[in-house]
Amino acid sequence: MNALLLTARLDIAESLRSRWFAFYSAVFGGIIVLLFVFGLTESRILGFTGLSRLLVTYIQLCVAILPVFILITTVRSVAGDREAGVFEYMLSLPVPLYAWFWGKMVGRFLVVFLPVFGAMALAALYAVVRGVGVDWPLFLVYTALLVSLAWAFLGIGMLISTLARSPDVAQTGAFLVWLTLLLFLDLILLGVMIRQQLPLEAIIAIAVANPLQSFRTAAILLFDPQMLVMGPAAYVILDSLGRGGYLAFAMIYPVALGTVAAGIGYHLFRRGDLP
Amino acid sequence: MITFDNVSKTFKRHKVLDGVSLSVQTGERVALVGSNGAGKTTLIRCLLGEYLHDGVVTVGGLDPKAHRKEVLARVGFVPQIPPPLRMPVGELVNFAAAVCGSDPARIVAVMRALGLDWDMVRSRPFVKLSGGMKQKTLIAMALGRDADLLIMDEPAANLDPEARHIFFGLLHQRKDDAVMLITSHRLDEVAALVNRVVELDQGKVSLDDRVADDVDMTARLDCTIRLTRAEAAFAKAMAEWGFVSEDDGLSWRGPVNGPDRLRFLGVLARYAGLVAGIEMK
Numbered sequence: 001m002n003a004l005l006l007t008a009r010l011d012i013a014e015s016l017r018s019r020w021f022a023f024y025s026a027v028f029g030g031i032i033v034l035l036f037v038f039g040l041t042e043s044r045i046l047g048f049t050g051l052s053r054l055l056v057t058y059i060q061l062c063v064a065i066l067p068v069f070i071l072i073t074t075v076r077s078v079a080g081d082r083e084a085g086v087f088e089y090m091l092s093l094p095v096p097l098y099a100w101f102w103g104k105m106v107g108r109f110l111v112v113f114l115p116v117f118g119a120m121a122l123a124a125l126y127a128v129v130r131g132v133g134v135d136w137p138l139f140l141v142y143t144a145l146l147v148s149l150a151w152a153f154l155g156i157g158m159l160i161s162t163l164a165r166s167p168d169v170a171q172t173g174a175f176l177v178w179l180t181l182l183l184f185l186d187l188i189l190l191g192v193m194i195r196q197q198l199p200l201e202a203i204i205a206i207a208v209a210n211p212l213q214s215f216r217t218a219a220i221l222l223f224d225p226q227m228l229v230m231g232p233a234a235y236v237i238l239d240s241l242g243r244g245g246y247l248a249f250a251m252i253y254p255v256a257l258g259t260v261a262a263g264i265g266y267h268l269f270r271r272g273d274l275p
Numbered sequence: 276m277i278t279f280d281n282v283s284k285t286f287k288r289h290k291v292l293d294g295v296s297l298s299v300q301t302g303e304r305v306a307l308v309g310s311n312g313a314g315k316t317t318l319i320r321c322l323l324g325e326y327l328h329d330g331v332v333t334v335g336g337l338d339p340k341a342h343r344k345e346v347l348a349r350v351g352f353v354p355q356i357p358p359p360l361r362m363p364v365g366e367l368v369n370f371a372a373a374v375c376g377s378d379p380a381r382i383v384a385v386m387r388a389l390g391l392d393w394d395m396v397r398s399r400p401f402v403k404l405s406g407g408m409k410q411k412t413l414i415a416m417a418l419g420r421d422a423d424l425l426i427m428d429e430p431a432a433n434l435d436p437e438a439r440h441i442f443f444g445l446l447h448q449r450k451d452d453a454v455m456l457i458t459s460h461r462l463d464e465v466a467a468l469v470n471r472v473v474e475l476d477q478g479k480v481s482l483d484d485r486v487a488d489d490v491d492m493t494a495r496l497d498c499t500i501r502l503t504r505a506e507a508a509f510a511k512a513m514a515e516w517g518f519v520s521e522d523d524g525l526s527w528r529g530p531v532n533g534p535d536r537l538r539f540l541g542v543l544a545r546y547a548g549l550v551a552g553i554e555m556k
Contacts, residue, residue, distance in 0.1 A: 006373050010362065017361055017400075089358040089413075092323050092426075094347035095374050274325040 003095050007103025008110075015111040020073045025115040027069075031061055032119040036126070051127040052135045055120065059142050059219045062116060063212060066146075067153045068178045070112050074157030075170035078104065083167055088275040097274075101266045105158055113150045117143060138222055141247065145215055148254035152211040155258025159265035162272075181212045204236055211254040218250030276301050276454050277322065277424070282330035283478075284317050291317045292328065293478035299471075301423070304446075304455040306465045306486075309475035315458045316355075318475065319426055322456075323352065334424060348375060351417030355428035355458070357401070357409035364404070364412055365397035371416045382419030385445065386411060389438050406433040418445050423453040430457065436517050440495065440532045443468065447492040463541055467534035468492065494533030500543070501526045501552040509546050516542070531555065 015021050035054050081087055091100065120142065127134050156177060164170035184206055193203050207213045221243060238246055277299040284292040292314045299305055307315050320326045324339030324346060332339060339346040360367060368386075372379040383393050389411040396408060404412065410433040417425060425446070431439050446455065446468065459465045462472065466486065474482035498518075502509065505524030513520070516539065518529030531539045536555065543550060 003374055006370060010366070010370055013366060014362055084359050085354065085356055086358045086360060088320070088325065089352070089354050089360075091325060092347060092350065092352040092354075093371055093374050094344045094350075096344055271327075273320075273327055275320065 003099035004103040004106070007095060007100050008107035011104045011107030012111055015077075015108065018077070020077075021111060021115075024069055024073065024112070025118075027065070028062075028115050028119040029122075031058060032123045036123070051124060051132055052138055054123060055135075055138060055142055056219070056222075058120060058123070059145070060216075062146065063149070063216050063219065066112075066116060066149060067181070067212060068175070070150060070153040071157045071160070071174035071178050072171060073112070074108060074154060075161045075164065075174045076167050078158065078161035079164055079167040079170035082161075082165075082275060085275070091274050097270050098266070101158070101269055102262075105154060105262055109151060109154050112154065113147060116146055116150070120146075141222060142219065144251050145218055148251050148258075149211065149215045152254035152258035152261075155260070155262035155265070159261040159268075162265040162269045181210050184210050185213055185216065200236070204240075207237060208249075208253075211257055214250040214253055218247055221246060276335055277456075278331070278333045279318070279321075280331040280333075282318070282321055282328055282332055284314075284321060284326060284328040291478050292321070294330070295475075295478070295480055296330075297473060297480065297483070299454050299456070301454055302451050303471050304450060304457065304469040306462060306469040306472045307456055307458040307475065308460070308462050308465070308472065309481075310460065312477075313475040314478040315475055316428070317478075319428065319456070319458065322426065323347070323350065349422055349424050351420065351422030351425045351427075353410070353413045353417050353425075353427040353430045355432075357406075357413060360401040362401060363398050364401050367401050367412070368397075368416065372420070375420050377420035382415050385415035385419040388441055388445070389415060390435075390441070391415070407435065407438070410434060411438060414442060414445075418449075423449075425449070425453055425455045425457075427455070428458045429460075436530075436532065436535070439535060440493075440530075443532055443534050444493045450492065463537040466537050492534055495530045496533060496536060496555045497528075498531045498539070499526060499528045499552075499554045500550060502546075502549045503551045504549065506546065506549055509549060512542055512546070 032054075035057055091097075120139070124134050124139055157174060160170055160173045160177065164173055193206075217237065221238065241249060277297070279295050279297040282292055282295045283290065291312075295314070295318060307318065309315050317326065321328045321332050322334070322339060324332075324341075324343050327340070334346045334349065337346050362370075368379050368382050371377075372382055386393055386396075391408060391411045396404060396412070401409065401412065410430070414427075414430060417427070431442055434442060449455075455469070457465045457468055462474075466472070470486050472482060472484050472486055473480060500513075500518075502525055509527075510520070510524050513527045513529070516529060516531070518527040520527045543553065
């Protein structure tokens with residue numbers, strides 16, 4: 001087996017043994033259970049009922065908690081490993097640096113994505129068993145959006161881990177990045193900026209560049225094509241790109257962002273002091 | 276085989292290595308000694324290709340940073356502080372063997388030779404092992420493959436006398452075909468293992484000397500000590516070395532590994548006022 005796959009497998013095994021993973025899985029599994037318990041499949045919003053209603057709510061919760069989970073756990077474990085001397089020893093073995101870095105990225109991606117997807121898939125399975133209709137195209141689009149979101153924040157997390165020399169600095173940096181992106185969601189600072197009549201192009205650029213915004217807009221777009229529940233920036237973006245174009249953008253852009261961020265992280269990792 | 280040519284390393288305007296130049300050939304066993312902050316660990320990290328630095332480091336003519344895989348495939352490294360890995364020992368051994376292109380069975384054989392119960396430790400998290408067990412595992416991973424550059428940071432510090440004897444024997448098997456770089460704060464810990472001593476002081480080489488030693492690395496000296504009177508503290512110290520007394524603590528007898536004799540004499544020095552005679556043969 002090549003070194004990249006070996007490193008990915010090692011990272012997956014390390015994550016599965018860790019407490020954060022158990023907590024992380026319990027949170028997303030718990031959300032699905034709670035949504036069922038509170039009878040969300042029986043309620044109706046904008047014409048959505050059944051599992052689609054549950055998925056819409058689930059995906060909205062994901063946008064709030066998935067990024068911060070990924071950022072914090074990634075930077076803590078990677079920067080923590082470096083501080084504890086794990087890098088000094090493991091990188092004295094003949095593992096190519098690309099295999100170590102990207103192997104960790106791939107392994108970590110599977111670990112953060114699978115519980116989120118697994119909870120959604122279990123909900124779909126439960127719906128099938130109970131004879132409740134499942135909107136499979138919606139399910140697939142949400143899966144793709146979750147892949148994009150997870151990859152984007154994982155890439156950002158790997159970059160922060162490379163830049164910060166201690167777990168505390170890395171964790172603070174990760175939290176600030178998440179907070180900044182959260183504040184620049186359509187209904188928070190962007191709304192204020194529009195009210196202050198700042199240039200529309202700048203506002204749209206900020207909204208487009210924010211992976212949280214693209215995920216949120218694309219997720220809501222599926223059940224609210226007129227964007228009645230969204231803020232003005234999302235509405236303008238949608239007007240420019242169209243529905244299909246925006247969905248494609250929302251899936252491709254975060255993957256590109258995560259890859260570029262991780263690529264910069266890898267470049268710095270390779271060019272700097274390792275431990 | 277190893278060349279350091281005017282190697283310097285600076286951390287935040289603090290020069291940790293200052294123009295170090297050294298050349299080490301196959302068959303040389305070098306003790307790298309110096310106080311804390313002398314630059315030993317930094318020099319080793321430069322050798323492992325883990326640090327950027329000024330000057331040139333080569334192993335077999337290759338730059339360790341640019342040719343990581345080729346260089347590190349030749350390196351067996353034992354760090355002073357074992358990494359806090361949560362993975363089971365079996366997984367760690369399999370990973371190391373796979374990336375080094377070695378057979379895990381070779382590593383396991385060395386672990387067993389060092390007195391580690393493989394069946395007991397294989398499923399235990401590495402971080403949960405005792406200090407000695409971790410040390411044995413790391414030594415086995417360094418020696419259980421075809422490494423001809425052994426870099427060891429206080430490798431025998433946590434080993435019991437029997438494991439030390441086996442460890443010295445394993446090093447002895449490779450003494451002519453490998454380069455050994457053994458670091459320590461104290462020369463007496465490693466003096467008998469090496470044939471060259473390099474001392475670092477504030478990032479510079481302050482001593483580079485050869486060691487003449489007639490005692491074989493695998494030798495075991497039969498030692499007898501006679502005391503003027505029995506002493507409980509002395510009895511405790513001797514028990515740690517595996518010595519026994521047959522006359523209520525007035526004389527003690529036991530084996531001392533050849534490379535350990537300086538350490539042993541260091542222990543005896545603390546009780547010099549009690550010692551009436553020493554015989555080592």
